[in-house]
Amino acid sequence: MNEEILHPVMNMKWRYFKQRLFFGAVRLSAFVITFALLGILAYILANGFRAITWEFLTQPPTDSMTKGGIMPAIVGTLYLTVGAILVAMPLGVVSAIFLTEYAKQGALIRIIRIGVNCLAGVPSVVFGLFGLGFFVVFLKFGSSILAGALTLGILILPTIIGAAEEAIKAVPQTFREASLALGVSKWNTIFRIVLPSALPGILTGAILGVGRAAGETAPIMFTAAAFFTAVLPKSIFDEVMALPYHIYVLATAGTHIEETRPLQYGTVLVLIALVLGIDLIAIIMRSTLRRNKRW
Amino acid sequence: MEKDFIIRTKNVDFFYGAFRALSDVTVDFEKNKVTALIGPSGCGKSTLLRLLNRMNDLIDGTRVEGEILFEGRNIYAPDVDPVEIRQRIGMVFQKPNPFPKSIFNNITYAPKLAGIRDRGEIEALVEASLKQAVLWDEVKDILTKSAMTLSGGQQQRLCIARALAMKPDVILMDEPTSALDPISTAKIEELIDTLKKHYTIIIVTHNMQQAARISEYTGFFYLGKLIEFNATEKIFTNPDVKQTEDYITGRFG
Amino acid sequence: MKNRKHSLTKHAKEIAIRNLFGFFAFLSVLLLGLILVFLFREGLPLFKQISVVDFLFGTAWYPTYDPPEYGIWPLIVGSLAITFFACLIAVPLGLLSAVYIAEIAPAGIKEILKSIIELLAGLPSVVLGFFGMVIVGPWLQETFDLPTGLNIINAAVMLAIMAIPTISSISEDALYAVPREFKEASYALGATKYETIIRVIIPAALSGVSTAVILGMARAIGETMVVLMVAGGAAAIPEGIFDAVRPMTASIAAEMGEAPFRSGHYHALFATGIVLFMxxxxxxxxxxxISNRFRETGSGTL
Incomplete structure (x- = not known):
């Protein structure tokens, strides 16, 4: 035995007590977060499901929006979201290809990365101001689907870039080397080998972007959203109703806030189902993707 | 003279999931001697080493059968706390792994957790440990600098000093020189030679010359089995088992 | 010769593609600049009427009075107050949940909790605003006998829910990135799991964790719909956590619709946008x- 023994086991109890305390706090935090999500969902579901009828989903609002359905808002949100993804998807994928395949180091890349990170951090209401100043006023698009979709597209661009980058990085280097070693050009290697392998991952990212775009309110308040339209939009220069804005309007403006509560809950439920449904698809897609990875 | 065995394993089997990594390993480690474990990669020598201070507990889906006795007590008995075992059986890893803290704080990390608060005692401990690891002269003026700034060889000696600060009874070394250059390797080997006066050292190595140079006993592992355990001299000159001889003479492995 | 020419054009094509892609990638930076340009274009005219100092530190926000007053200090204080209390809630919850996911939770629970946090991140802010309005607000009002349940604390709680996923997921990545060697070294020295987490893993992940907290705060300060719906809307400097406030984002969202085009009010809202953007x-x-500076060197001397 060594003469001096450093470790009296006396304080082991205290050390394990601290550990139990900490683990307790950690588990509690996980529980609180879970409870918050489930609590909100359960409450909305419990109050909203009664409002959901076929008419609610397929009819426009009537009686100064105190009755009727939310069909124009659903359609409007669909238009805006599809428009946003059409803007962000090509831009995002091309940016991601550049960032991962063409230039990995250097000042330019550094600047682009900082730019993307900062763009991701711009508050949504500032996107709204930008959309108003640039698309609506300067480019004279007016408050329209076009202006709203462009604004939302820029908003989700960083999300798409991030997801596409990750998907492209996950393609094994050996795939590229095999193709390049056969004398295939870099561009063709990217287009025929890298992108097809990364496609599921890119799509997952795109779906998450769709979910984000569908739920945003502030960016479309000044660029696309109408308080009320009886008819559906005929061109991309028309204003539209949108689900998130409709919720805001019903819940805060007007003289019938209490009366229209059921409509509000119903609209919230539809929006949540839409957004979280989309997210859930992406999450499930991603986890099956990981499990069935062929390489 | 009666031999004093500090660690004895009895019929140890070890499984990663369904894979049996060790089968029926029985071996006694003598106190204050250097024992080397050799064998080709994947033969189970590192696995056995990590069983001796319960580091394999950290890997999910593993299972141990048999007994490992440390000073006569089975360390896998349900009432044994692996933390206490690890306080008395130190470990040095293949790749030097100092914490991203200062040199001083690397040494004091474990003693402070063990409850030593007195500043003077701690400073004395740092100096003693670094001297024992023959690192003191090189770092005594930069104790507050990050350990990450040291060279690989210095980092490994720091890791040894860090283990010594707990005044363990046994030090396990898992290929401690495989990531180092020849000069650093020689320093560590010298160090091991001086340390064995006070500590029991069990070292895994893939370098047979190293085993021959520094150890008193050598165990040869192959495919999860202990093929031969003998005095080092015997193993390297006249092994009992043919397989050992084949490995030593480089006929396989 | 022919072959060479062919490869030359092929090479030129590769370069052209590279540059084209580079341009599109650079578009993110251009857009950021463009945002700034248009905020300034619509916001700067305000400062013909009022000085920057009066704008930032003026304590009266009466944009529709005659003469109007455009002091956004109460709005800035409102934003900061809500963000502060939101972080007080979100930082511990986010960090602890990240520790749970990265170090403690069994594999099954880990996956479920990660999905839950991702879904929480996906909740539209207008939904949280609505929830805060119809549930938390009335509950606060009744429980604490307040004139209104739409106040700082309500907004802070709802904002915390929005910031938790950001903090949790970025911290979790940082915790995962801590090399296994550090953990092994700690365990081998006889540290408990708690000690290893607190003294080795979290310090080694500190840069990532700080990044997470800062981004969480940025998320909270820029969030609009929640504060628009539940902060109460009073453009006055608050005196307690049960006071109503009007943060910058809420002011922009609520008033832009009513501000006459290119009026002083309109310009003032864009100028508020500049402050927020900055x-x-x-x-x-x-x-x-932070995340770049410490990526290479580790966290150095702690």
Whole structure:
């Protein structure tokens, strides 16, 4: 035995007590977060499901929006979201290809990365101001689907870039080397080998972007959203109703806030189902993707 | 003279999931001697080493059968706390792994957790440990600098000093020189030679010359089995088992 | 010769593609600049009427009075107050949940909790605003016998829910990135799991964790719908956590619809947007700096 023994086991109890305390706090935090999500969902579901009828989903609002359905808002949100993804998807994928395949180091890349990170951090209401100043006023698009979709597209661009980058990085280097070693050009290697392998991952990212775009309110308040339209939009220069804005309007403006509560809950439920449904698809897609990875 | 065995394993089997990594390993480690474990990669020598201070507990889906006795007590008995075992059986890893803290704080990390608060005692401990690891002269003026700034060889000696600060009874070394250059390797080997006066050292190595140079006993592992355990001299000159001889003479492995 | 020419054009094509892609990638930076340009274009005219100092530190926000007053200090204080209390809730919850996911939770629970946090991140802010309005607000009002349940604390709680996923997921990545060697070294020295987490893993992940907290704060300060719906809307400097406030984002969202085109009010709202943009930009640049600076060297001497 060594003469001096450093470790009296006396304080082991205290050390394990601290550990139990900490683990307790950690588990509690996980529980609180879970409870918050489930609590909100359960409450909305419990109050909203009664409002959901076929008419609610397929009819426009009537009686100064105190009755009727939310069909124009659903359609409007669909238009805006599809428009946003059409803007962000090509831009995002091309940016991601550049960032991962063409230039990995250097000042330019550094600047682009900082730019993307900062763009991701711009508050949504500032996107709204930008959309108003640039698309609506300067480019004279007016408050329209076009202006709203462009604004939302820029908003989700960083999300798409991030997801596409990750998907492209996950393609094994050996795939590229095999193709390049056969004398295939870099561009063709990217287009025929890298992108097809990364496609599921890119799509997952795109779906998450769709979910984000569908739920945003502030960016479309000044660029696309109408308080009320009886008819559906005929061109991309028309204003539209949108689900998130409709919720805001019903819940805060007007003289019938209490009366229209059921409509509000119903609209919230539809929006949540839409957004979280989309997210859930992406999450499930991603986890099956990981499990069935062929390489 | 009666031999004093500090660690004895009895019929140890070890499984990663369904894979049996060790089968029926029985071996006694003598106190204050250097024992080397050799064998080709994947033969189970590192696995056995990590069983001796319960580091394999950290890997999910593993299972141990048999007994490992440390000073006569089975360390896998349900009432044994692996933390206490690890306080008395130190470990040095293949790749030097100092914490991203200062040199001083690397040494004091474990003693402070063990409850030593007195500043003077701690400073004395740092100096003693670094001297024992023959690192003191090189770092005594930069104790507050990050350990990450040291060279690989210095980092490994720091890791040894860090283990010594707990005044363990046994030090396990898992290929401690495989990531180092020849000069650093020689320093560590010298160090091991001086340390064995006070500590029991069990070292895994893939370098047979190293085993021959520094150890008193050598165990040869192959495919999860202990093929031969003998005095080092015997193993390297006249092994009992043919397989050992084949490995030593480089006929396989 | 022919072959050579062919390969030359092929090479030229590759370069052209590279540059084209580079341009599109650079578009993110251009857009950031463009945002700034248009905020300034619509916001700067305000400062013909009022000085920057009066704008930032003026304590009266009466944009529709005659003469109007455009002091956004109460709005800035409102934003900061809500962000502060939101972080007080979100930082511990986010960090602890990250520790749970990265170090403690069994594999099954880990996956479920990660999905839950991702879904929480996906909740539209207008939904949280609505929830805060119809549930938390009335509950606060009744429980604490307040004139209104729409106040700082309500907004802070709802904002915390929005910031938790950001903090949790970025911290979790940082915790995962801590090399296994550090953990092994700690365990081998006889540290408990708690000690290893607190003294080795979290310090080694500190840059990532700080980035997470800063980005969480940026998220909270820039969030609009929640504060628009539940902060109460009073453009006055608050005296307690049960006071109503009107943060910058809420002011912009609520008033832009009513502000006459290119009026002083309109310009003032854009100028508020500039302030907001600058604050979040600063947060993001700091986060970027921290995460880069420590990526190579580790956290150094702790």
């Amino acid at each position: 604050i979040t930009l600063a947060f993001n640049l700091i986060a970027d700096y």
